[in-house]
Amino acid sequence: MPEGSPTPWAYLLIRLLFKFVLKIFYGTIVVENAHLIPPRGQPCIVCANHSNSLTDALLLVASIPYKRRNLLRLTAKATQFGKRTFTSWLIESAGTVPLKRRKDYSDGEADNSEVLQKLLEALDTGDAVCLFPEGMSRYHPTIAPLKTGVARIVSDALTRNRDNPDFELSVLTCSITYMHAQHFRSDVLVTFHQPMKFTPRTHPELLAPVDFSRIREMTARLHAKISSGTLDAPSWRLIRNAKLAARIYAPLGTEMALGDYIRIVRTFLEAFKLAESRVEREGEKATSSGEEAPALGEEALAEDRKIVQLGADLKEYQDQLVRYGIKDDRIRRPLRRRTMAYRAIVRLLWSIVLISISVPGLLLWLPIFVTTFIAVREFKRTGPVWDTYDEIAQYKLTYGLMSGLCVYFGMMIVTFPVAMFTAVLVPLAMWMGLRWFEDATSAFRAFTALTRLLSVGQPELQKLQETRKGLYQRVMDLAVQTLGLPEAPEKHFGETGGREKGRVRGRWERSAKYFSVRRRRKRDWNETLRLYDKVDYPEE
Structure with a gap:
């Protein structure tokens, strides 16, 4: 059995580096069904939805355990190669294969025959190849119609090995769901699905000459699998x-x-x-x-x-x-005005305390925040929402990484006599500063919500509560009677499942996670590092 290509040192470095950076940028990255990933040596095509440009590929590289696959052969648009930029170096060093897109060439012609040959050879050696069948990254609420490239590669690979009874090719579909793709400390779900397995013996209809309807049928199956694990809608x-x-x-x-x-x-x-x-x-x-x-x-x-x-x-x-400026949870659990006033004062004082102790770390973060803010602001001006917002996270990651390294090594140089201590204290101060700043932001967000509740007025608040009561009954009727969801969701979903990353189980863990050094306790998966509830999406 083939063992796959050896892992380039640059790939290992990039995987380690960006696994670390992704864990900082996104608050929680949950990976489901990693055990379904075909083990190393088995030819495999990994297919996922593509809404977040280079970040999607980096996320897959970081999410696939090294014990399952020692290398994920990436593909990227050819225009990313041959430039004197950090992103270009990053892509080329990881052994990425350039794909030419018709839209990038004035004559509309793009010859990818040599590239496809390289991908087929990689599959023959037992590698895992990553492809995004949408063909391009796009900031849209819906998955684009898939290109037929993956199905055609499967057909070509089976045809090349039609006389090899042991050849088996797996197509592993993956659904990536960003709660808010471009926002700092948001959450991500990566779900791997049961792989589709193909052999020349079991799928003779895919051997050349192949009826193109078979290619379209397989592409439709891929679309159904990928969309089944993520949010796919015609509008935000x-x-x-x-x-x-x-x-x-x-x-x-x-x-x-x-x-x-x-x-x-x-x-x-x-x-x-x-x-x-x-x-x-x-x-x-x-x-x-x-x-x-x-x-x-x-x-x-x-x-x-x-x-x-x-x-x-x-x-x-x-x-x-x-x-x-309030969340549904504030309407669901009404408080007396005296209680709201008391809690608002407590949250304000607590946010001041947390901000005060996080200042040293925030000073180290300041150059990074400023650099990424300027870079993203300038990038947004280059095009419309649908053509730029899918690359914001990529810009924040790369500029944040470069400026972060500058801060780290700059502090090492400035404190050279005690650099051995600085090497540990600087990242520790930065992490704890970020950790406390998240709590401070959450506390101040609670303070602003409570003060707004106090300013709303009792009649308007009662009207909102009545509106919610009616909506609750209609939502429950739809959920239970029409959609077949559990009648007691708090009991069902509170008791099922295990100790997934970012999740809290019970009152003790809820309190303990609030003071956890590793990860703060969020109250809502929709939460980001913002002073307001992030529910709206930029739409054009």
């Missing part, structure tokens, strides 16, 4: 509504595993998508034919309209929360 509005519905249905915060939370959001999202598409389709039919009788049936159409109306009402409720 639907994702926003689905997240609110999930929080109303199961207000567990991080007591629920991130994977369970994403799957609940996706369940509501699919219901909203299906209902809207059916209602729109029936409306178009009625307009074109002049008839009012729906093809779906009155009862089914009425149910879809109820779901569409629920989505509209959820949006209106969320808009109100954003306008007042």
Whole structure:
């Protein structure tokens, strides 16, 4: 059996370096089903959705355990190569294969025959090859129609080995879900699915000459698998509504595993998508034919309209929360005004204390924050949202890494006589400064929310509570009666699952994690390092 290509030293360095950087940039990275990754030596194509440019590839490299695969052969657009930039060096040093895109060439011609040959040879040696079948990174709420390249490579690989009865090629699909891809200290879910296995004997229909309908059929299966583990919607509005519905249905915060939370959001999202598409389709039919009788049936159409109306009402409720600067949790658990005032004072004092003790670390972070802020601001000006926002995390990672190294080695030079102590104290001060700053931000965010609640006024607050009560009943009816979700979500999702990363189990762990040095306790998977609840998405 082939053992795969040897691991380049640059790949090991990059994997170690960016595994560290990714863990700092993203608050929690949860990897599900890593045991499904085919072991080293078995030819494998890893396919994932592509919404975050180079960050997607780095995340896969960091998420695949070294004991499973010693090398993940990456691909990147050819325009990234041959430049005198850190990103270009990074890509080339990791053994990445350049792919030419038609859109990057004026004549629309891009010859990738040599590249495909290299990929096939890599598979023959037992390597794992990473491909993004969407063809390009894009900042959109929906997965683009997949290109047929992966299916055609599978066909070519099987054809090359048609006389080898032991040849087996695995296609490992992966779904990457960023809670907020470009925001510092957000969370990420990486879900690997059961690999699809192909051999010349079991899949003779993929051997050349192949019917192209087989290629399209396999591509459709890939799309279904990838989209089944992430949020895929025609608009950010639907994702926003689905997240609110999930929080109303199961207000567990991080007591629920991130994977369970994403799957609940996706369940509501699919219901909203299906209902809207059916209602729109029936409306178009009625307009074109002049008839009012729906093809779906009155009862089914009425149910879809109820779901569409629920989505509209959820949006209106969320808009109100954003306008007042508060979260749904504050409405769900009303407090007496005296209690709110007392807690606001405590949160303010605690945030001041945390900011004070985090100042030394924050001073070291300041050059990094300034550098990345300027770099990202200038980059945003180069194009529209859909063409730039998918690379923001990449810019923050690379500029943050470079400026961070400058800060570290600069401090070593400045404190040369005691550099051996500085080498340990500087990263320790930076980490604890960031850790306390997160807590300070959270405490100040709670202070602002409580003060806003006090300023809302009792009549308006009661109106919001009544609105939420009605929404809660409608969300529960949809979840339990239509979608088949558990009737007691807090008990079900609170008790199921294990000790997943970032999750809290029980009152003791909830308190202990608040003071944990490794990772702060978030109250909500939607939380980022912001002074406000991040629920809106840039849309053009």
